[in-house]
Amino acid sequence: MEIRQLKTFVTVADVLSFTKASNRLNMAQSSVSAQIKALEEELDLKLFDRIGRRVVLTEAGRRLYAYARRMDEMTREIKSEFSTAQYAQGALTVRVPETIASVYMPSVVERFHTDHPKVKLELINCSDEQLREELNTGRIDLAFLLTDSIHFKEVNVVPLKTEKMVLVSGPSHPLAQQPQVEWDNLTEQTLLLPKTD
Amino acid sequence: MEIRQLKTFVTVADVLSFTKASNRLNMAQSSVSAQIKALEEELDLKLFDRIGRRVVLTEAGRRLYAYARRMDEMTREIKSEFSTAQYAQGALTVRVPETIASVYMPSVVERFHTDHPKVKLELINCSDEQLREELNTGRIDLAFLLTDSIHFKEVNVVPLKTEKMVLVSGPSHPLAQQPQVEWDNLTEQTLLLPKTD
DNA sequence: GATCTTTAATCGCGTCTAACGATTTATTTC
């Protein structure tokens, strides 16, 4: 039995879904399954009833939940008492394009706040051009961006994810009738593209 | 931070020796070193002062010790509560009318068994008259029954569900032709009613 | 009632970790 497993268990019990829990925990659904399975095997009992595709805590699961919560809270307590040099505090200024912000940031912010309650998060939108200078001058600490070309010399760059681009048109647009759209079809078209990404 | 590491830390703090702790934990001394090091790096502080070849808890180490002990004890508590030894065991004798048994009990029994695999379930049918005495004498632990009047003095009674009664007849029965049946229609009829409920 | 979606379980694979044994370094003891 490890803390990691108990945290996973608590998350699943909270959202009552392996898949949602895996998203919240930033790992694959199969890993969540494996961890729960390991716990169930170690304790030799079922923690969840898998009823159809719904997941419900068993009586034993409910009892374990109380313990697991306490353990989880205690680790948080430890971390907040000891970690990052007596409390990380201050402010972190982050640049995020709105397209990313609306989709990904809510859960990130939530989690960051529980981990570092004393840190004030500043999220700002700004144009791509100012980005490099802003990072260099320290006006912002961190940036997320949607981009193709990544080469900044003074800045650490880590690719996090790849996103597909999709073509969207009104239903009456000529291209909407075609089963397939080629690059050549786009040359004459007016395209609306995100400005700051 | 994992439970394994905290247990190692507690052991080292108890015996104030990496080597002795490694023996007690049945692992190599180097592994103990590695775990303590991992903890120290994660929390970014020293847990022990290595004074010569003696080992002493730092102030931070003493504070962590209190937490780690609680965590360790909690895992023991979990294991002893869920371990088959102290787990609910024995037998539970339940009286269930067949009408209820056939409809509701399969899923109840299944779930009960997964939650309490060590408990033997005895389901028995018997007549209503014996019921009160059987409960009082402890021959049965629990009873489900379909009834209208609930007043037992020595027994806890909890209404679980209400069930509609429906009139059933063969297709050729005279009443089966009528769009609606009144109470008066029943006076002359032979009714088949469940005996023990 | 057939098809599409959603969701958890399972499998195979790659990687990272953690434990080990051997060795090194440092301190105490004689």
Added chain:
DNA sequence: GAAATAAATCGTTAGACGCGATTAAAGATC
């Protein structure tokens, strides 16, 4: 100064862990 003791470090290896792909089953949708 030599021997003994104890913690740190290093290189290796087995196992754990996470991932992606696939499968199976239950709901949802048409």
